[in-house]
Amino acid sequence: MELPELTSPDGVLTYLLTTILVVCLVIALYLVAVYVGIAPAV
Numbered sequence: 510m511e512l513p514e515l516t517s518p519d520g521v522l523t524y525l526l527t528t529i530l531v532v533c534l535v536i537a538l539y540l541v542a543v544y545v546g547i548a549p550a551v
Contacts (some may be wrong), residue, residue, distance in 0.1 A: 542548035 528531060
């Protein structure tokens with residue numbers, strides 16, 4: 510799966526959506542880790 514070029518509007522939108530999705534996944538994993546007791550709460 511190849512990402513479209515960032516020069517096109519579709520490429521920018523895809524990049525933003527991918528970034529948002531990754532950030533949400535990281536936050537969700539961190540919250541689960543804190544809930545389970547693996548990671549210290551900030």
